[in-house]
Amino acid sequence: MTTTPELLRESQIAAWNDIADVIVIGYGIAGACAALEARRAGADVLVIERASGGGGASALSAGIFYLGGGTAVQKAVGYDDTPEDMFKFLMASTGAPDARMVRRFCDDAAAHFDWLEAQGVPFERTYYKDKAVIAPTSDCLASTGNEKAWPYYTFAKPVPRGHKVAKEGDGGGALAMNALIARCADEGVRVATDSQVTALVRDDAGRIMGVRVRQTSGPVHLRARRGVILAAGGFGMNKELMRQYAPRLPETAEALGIPHNDGAALMLGLSAGAATQAMGGTIATSxxxxxxxxxxxxxxxxxxxxxxxxxxxxxxxxxxxxxxxxxxxxxxxxxxxxxxxxxxxxxxxxxxxxxxxxxxxxxxxxxxxxxxxxxxxxxxxxxxxxxxxxxxxxxxxxxxxxxxxxLSYTSSTYRYLTLGGIRTTAESEVIGEDGLIIPGFYAAGACVSSIPQDGKGYASGLSLGPGSYYGRVAGINAARATLNS
Structure with missing residues (x-):
């Protein structure tokens, strides 16, 4: 989906095929965390997933979460970190435009680690001291950013904050997603797979309150009593969008992710009038x-x-x-x-x-x-x-x-992720082009631009870390939102 889809009016929907309190679009790390927290807040939750099962690009990742402020692992291996140092470093290095978003993430990072572990995501109490992109061992804590690089060590004490799921080498993201999906199933989250959201539905008051979904049997319309959460990935697989938004990235670079990281989530957001930021931002690596x-x-x-x-x-x-x-x-x-x-x-x-x-x-x-x-x-x-x-x-x-x-881009294989996307508040609310919050509409994960704005300020784990945390925020807020008429 490269063209902006139609934004449907409630009056165009003759009948609703199903109704839930909260509809979550996408079942990667952000979507799973959103669904679980919304369900725990008492909402009837329905997840819409294009693939035949959950996991998304998150399941293909190394499973590194950027977290700090004094996590249980940091304390266990002898590192003294504070939310303030984490905040100072991220503000200095990432170019994040919303200090409130960064502050909230840093203040809650240690508790968020505990939450992830409580859902069954496995972490060791170990430290990998060598320099590596992904620790080849199952060790948890590692330096995964520019904390020790100049000038950032002058802003805050350099402390390692990359927390890798307990798996040797790559592939820890699948363990994290398996645990979260199992917990969602245990707690009654409903899931519709092989289903693609093709349009959002807005009521006369301007509130997002439903979706049109393409399924093998034909289109269906699903109503959300309280909110719709967009968590359906980035746009790195869409070459047209990459040429439009990130023309400086050499054409020889290859996208990381899954085929569904094609910008469909971005286009849905744009159809509702969502603002964007950091659209040229990418993290490439070789x-x-x-x-x-x-x-x-x-x-x-x-x-x-x-x-x-x-x-x-x-x-x-x-x-x-x-x-x-x-x-x-x-x-x-x-x-x-x-x-x-x-x-x-x-x-x-x-x-x-x-x-x-x-x-x-x-x-x-x-x-x-x-x-x-x-x-x-x-x-x-x-x-x-x-x-x-x-x-x-x-x-x-x-x-x-x-x-x-x-090391040239033309001689080596550079693989990248997109960092640009929909602009949101620290409450995971989608912000419109007019600067106002779009009611009933929340977003988290790779389809939003949250903390890192480009590769120069990125650290491994700044996708899964904020994605999972702000997915939770979206789920809680959507579940507590006022019922629409």
């Missing part, structure tokens, strides 16, 4: 680490210049690479730290001298030699005055021979 020793190398562009601190979160580095001429970059290593990146990047070649490497990479004469000389001089003193890479990752690159890996 990390050059692990192994962590590679962070001691430097990354240069076609001008032979460094442009980012190499110890930045991999999404931040990827965003900076996308901004370079031809989205091209190389990782430069000496023999002391040479290793192959775990994620496949092409080894260009090896050279005995920096001058030969400069020629081999077709960089401007003298450019790489100048960059390396300046970096090595400062690194010998344990400093990086240009980009303030943490001293733990600073060393002179003076042990030839030298090697270069191609």
């Amino acid at each position: 990390s050059f680490y692990p192994p962590g020793e590679l962070i001691k190398g430097i990354v240069v562009n076609k001008r032979g210049e460094r442009f980012v601190a190499e110890d930045s979160y991999h999404g931040r580095t990827a965003e900076h690479i996308a901004e370079q001429p031809d989205a091209a970059a190389w990782l430069i290593l000496d023999s002391e730290i040479f290793a192959y990146p775990q994620i496949q990047h092409r080894l260009v070649d090896g050279w005995d001298t920096v001058a030969e490497m400069e020629v081999g990479l077709k960089l401007p004469p003298g450019s790489l030699q100048k960059t390396m000389a300046e970096y090595n001089t400062a690194a010998a003193q344990g400093r990086d005055p240009l980009w303030n890479k943490h001293p733990d990752w600073v060393k002179p690159l003076d042990k030839g021979p030298y090697a270069a890996f191609d």
Whole structure:
């Protein structure tokens, strides 16, 4: 669904095929959490899911939740975190426009972890100390953002906040979704699968109070007595929308997610007059680490210049690479730290001298030699005055021979998620283009723009963390909303 669907009027509906207090569109992490909380608030809840079962893109994820403020895991492994430090870091790093949304999330993050665990989502009381995109072990806590990167460590004490579901390596998202879906079933949440919402229904007062659904047997109309919650994913699989909203993202990048992340949720929101924000925001990644020793190398562009601190979160580095001429970059290593990146990047070649490497990479004469000389001089003193890479990752690159890996978008597979979407309040209410709340309409998850605005400010877990939390907020508020006539 790329075109904006019709917004139906209540008078156009001859008869309702079913009625619920709260209708939830989508059964990923946000939808499941919304449905469960609405049901617990006493509402009759009906979930509408396009696929043949729940899970969505959340079930394909690593299962990392960005949470802090003193979670049970942080305390167990010896990290002292506060909601205030978490708030300061997220406000400084993510570009979030709504401080109230960030504040609420940070204040409730530790309790939200407890809630997730109480639903059967498994977490260990362990810490993964090495540098990795996804911990290969079942360890829970890890640094998954830019907390230790300059300038963010000057705003708040750097503390790890990525909480991974207890599963070795990738795939923890499925465990989380299985637990939440089972709890929804136990508590009486109704679910209609193989069903796609094709239009919203609004009453004469401007309230969203129903949906039109396409099923194999034909269209049906479902009424929501209290509210409709939109939680049906992002738009990364829709190339037309990506060209429209994120034209700077190189065409060679590939979307992460499921086929239903095609923008249908966004289009439904737009049909109701919803405002959007951060529509060009994406988080792309093709990390050059692990192994962590590679962070001691430097990354240069076609001008032979460094442009980012190499110890930045991999999404931040990827965003900076996308901004370079031809989205091209190389990782430069000496023999002391040479290793192959775990994620496949092409080894260009090896050279005995920096001058030969400069020629081999077709960089401007003298450019790489100048960059390396300046970096090595400062690194010998344990400093990086240009980009303030943490001293733990600073060393002179003076042990030839030298090697270069191609990190360019045209040479490596960069995969991305969209971060832009519908604008909501800290109560998960959908905001209209006129700045007013659209009554009866709530949204959460990947179809909204919540805290991270782009890849430079993203941290792993800032999709599942806020998505699950604000899904809960949407469910509670929809269940408590005034009955429509």
